[in-house]
Amino acid sequence: MPQPKIALVTGASKGIGAAIALGLASDGFDIWLNYRSDHDAANEVACRILELGRVCTLLPFDVADSAAVTDALAPLLENETPAVLVNNAGYAKDGILAMMDEKSWKDVLSVHLDGFFLVTKLVLFAMLKKRAGRIVNIVSTSGQSGMGGQTNYSAAKGGLIAATKSLALEVAKRNILVNAVSPGFIETEMTREIPKERILPFIPLGRIGQPDEVAGIVGFLCSDKATYITGQVIAVNGGAYM
Numbered sequence: 001m002p003q004p005k006i007a008l009v010t011g012a013s014k015g016i017g018a019a020i021a022l023g024l025a026s027d028g029f030d031i032w033l034n035y036r037s038d039h040d041a042a043n044e045v046a047c048r049i050l051e052l053g054r055v056c057t058l059l060p061f062d063v064a065d066s067a068a069v070t071d072a073l074a075p076l077l078e079n080e081t082p083a084v085l086v087n088n089a090g091y092a093k094d095g096i097l098a099m100m101d102e103k104s105w106k107d108v109l110s111v112h113l114d115g116f117f118l119v120t121k122l123v124l125f126a127m128l129k130k131r132a133g134r135i136v137n138i139v140s141t142s143g144q145s146g147m148g149g150q151t152n153y154s155a156a157k158g159g160l161i162a163a164t165k166s167l168a169l170e171v172a173k174r175n176i177l178v179n180a181v182s183p184g185f186i187e188t189e190m191t192r193e194i195p196k197e198r199i200l201p202f203i204p205l206g207r208i209g210q211p212d213e214v215a216g217i218v219g220f221l222c223s224d225k226a227t228y229i230t231g232q233v234i235a236v237n238g239g240a241y242m
């Protein structure tokens with residue numbers, strides 16, 4: 001009997017990350033579920049994954065902390081190799097650049113870019129040996145079109161888009177596919193405080209998206225239906241940026 005495939009999803013205790021983890025579990029993946037500190041939310045997602053008949057391994061660590069990443073993942077990677085890595089962990093600290101402090105700049109870039117580097121490098125070694133794998137980076141419309149008050153976040157997501165394309169070139173011959181999914185305004189904790197009347201005029205479909213709509217694209221990219229797609233940025237934004 002073949003071993004179940006594993007998907008590692010970072011930042012998966014809530015919002016888009018939780019939807020991705022649950023979607024992949026529904027598709028038959030066992031889940032390595034990373035989160036930073038919300039144990040209750042992570043346990044709730046883990047219970048739902050177990051209800052789907054899949055195994056969930058909880059991995060609480062900060063993706064921007066090199067030692068923590070290694071301590072959590074290296075022992076697991078000695079015995080198992082994820083078929084899928086979804087780099088979803090994210091952090092926003094909005095403000096206009098002229099008033100932004102250095103910590104807000106560095107912290108946002110560190111979670112997105114250092115986190116991508118640290119987690120992906122470890123997992124990638126294992127995938128290269130297997131000559132197979134899927135890596136999906138969750139980016140943002142903000143990294144494609146820019147967004148006032150989000151220079152740090154736009155820089156981080158724009159950098160992740162560029163990294164996606166470069167890594168896709170590096171590993172294509174080893175049958176590792178690397179893509180990005182770019183959500184627009186999605187119903188999560190990050191968007192709940194933004195007045196909808198400010199958002200909706202910029203969305204041609206006239207509504208905010210749902211986490212499951214992002215998860216569906218991730219699931220497709222991790223499936224056997226997406227074996228000829230790499231280096232792409234797929235937008236899930238209701239037409240807000242075309």
